[in-house]
Amino acid sequence: MYVLYEDSGNFKAEKVFSESDSTMQVESASGKRSKIKRAVVLFSFEQPAPAEMLQQAQALADTLDVDFLWECAPQDEFAAEVFAEEYFGHPPTAVEKAGLIFALNSAPAYFHRRGKGRYRPAPPEILKAALAAIEKKRKQAEQQQQWTDELVAGRLPEPLAAVASTFLIKPDKNTLEWKAFEAAVQQRQTSPEKLLLECGAWPNALALHQHRFFSTHFPKGSEHPPITATNLGDDLPMAEVTAYSVDDTSTIEVDDAMSVTPMGNDVVRIGIHIAAPGLAIARDNDFDRMARERMSTVYIPGLKIPMLPRELITAFSLDAGQVRPCLSLYVTANLATGELLAEETRLERIKIQENLRHNTLDALVTEEALNNPDAELPYSEWLRPLWRFAQHLSAQRDVVRGKPENNNRVEYSFELDGPFDDPQTPVRLVPRRRNAPLDRLVAEYMILTNNLWGGLLAKHGVPGIYRSQQTGKVRMSTHALPHEAIGVPYYAWSTSPLRRYVDLVNQWQIMAAAEHGISARLVAPFKPKDADLFAIIGSFDSQYSAWGDFQSSMERYWCMRWLQQQNMHTVQGTVIRDDLVRLDCAPFVTRVPALPSLERGQVVTLDILGYDELALELECRLREAAAA
Known part of the structure; x- marks a missing residue:
């Protein structure tokens, strides 16, 4: 005897091997046995064989007109076996019963299932x-x-x-x-x-890269709504100093300037003057929400998306000839010994003498000219004292670090002679070595400021956002921990408040500490254990990484465009490790498939085979390797 039964929505026909009151053991054509419940059995039959019956039943079901079945079927619920006898006009065979069941089951719009072998025709509507x-x-x-x-x-x-x-x-x-x-x-x-x-x-890979970034991060556009800047510190005292800033030509947010006042006997008073947008931006006001939404200025070749509205930048940027409010750090230093004799932080106004630019000064400001008092040097009365004390600061940090800093890497500026969104725009790579004297000089005073102001916050118990490094891991937190790589006990970003939100937050806290001292923790915008500081750190890290990733992607893209514009088919590079090679002519690292095992630093010559501007990968192969 055979049975037709339903198993997980499928119909099966198999031979009965044994049975009990509620179950059956059935055997398939391949000899596999399985146990089923009687409740799933539709009917039993003697012939034909199961496989043949299923095949013939399906063929019959394919010939049945579902519309006609629906018209013929009882209007109420019915059993398929009973309907089969009415439909065929005689007691149905196993093939006919199964064929009708298959047809009814395949048309759920016409027939609604009401249980095992039972159906109800759908109402006309x-x-x-x-x-x-x-x-x-x-x-x-x-x-x-x-x-x-x-x-x-x-x-x-x-x-x-x-x-x-x-x-x-x-x-x-x-x-x-x-x-x-x-x-x-x-x-x-x-x-x-x-x-x-x-x-x-999209017309090209550049358009796709930019669409993906701007649609994700600036779906409503990157322009701030027009605003009016107020509270510009007009009531602050005026400092009698001569201050200069040093930046790239593309810098529009001049955050910092420096001044030097001789005190006699190799003692000078050095001022580090930081723009003070914190006077107009207060925690949770409209300007703060604008800044916090972006967290940082976005830099990509040919385009800068400021963190702050242009009106605020214009009002607080330390532009030449303008009187601007500043948060100033004054240090009194002995240039002969490198001793820091005194420090003071105060809010004031200064007039910027001039905005100096790297492209005009770097070639003139050399170590030889700085160290030789008789050598010709522009702005010597300002540069030489700054340089002398910067040398002491660097040496003191090296003692803490246990080794000198290695800043010999060449960095590149990307200058586009046309629209940033046109791949045909000519691009120039302008190299500058990181250890150029002006770079080192400015870096030392920014490190000093971030260190001393971080210490000021810690001294008065005012919470701030610190950047620390221990056991090789750099992290941001509210804890005043050392930065081992820089060699300072505290490091709180605070010198770029026009460009980084963390610096702006720290500026609020520093202004409170400078004005109120030990009681500042009670009046500062952020009190100890303020949960919002932790939220800011998390948001900043995420946003800053997103901006950095896009900047890196666009720099890789324009490096590839530069190589094509220069019609370069062969390039030299230096092995970093394994199959990674850094090009000598551009800030670009690429993988070289099948690169043999070479020593780190070994010079190789590569053939450029193609450019994948979507994946931002260079297709190249090794031509030759110089002797190790």
């Missing part, structure tokens, strides 16, 4: 709605397949072009457009970015 839904789904499937076929062929259908901009950011995965696109990606065995680029959703 419900059937009409169900058939309309099925037809709609069929047409959608056809439309989806048509779009997928076009994408696979390299064409972008107009309906998909209208929403293609969402596919890489926040796709609506329930839409036909996305499903067609996803199917095409799978069929082409490619990435979504490559498929969109090949189909012309």
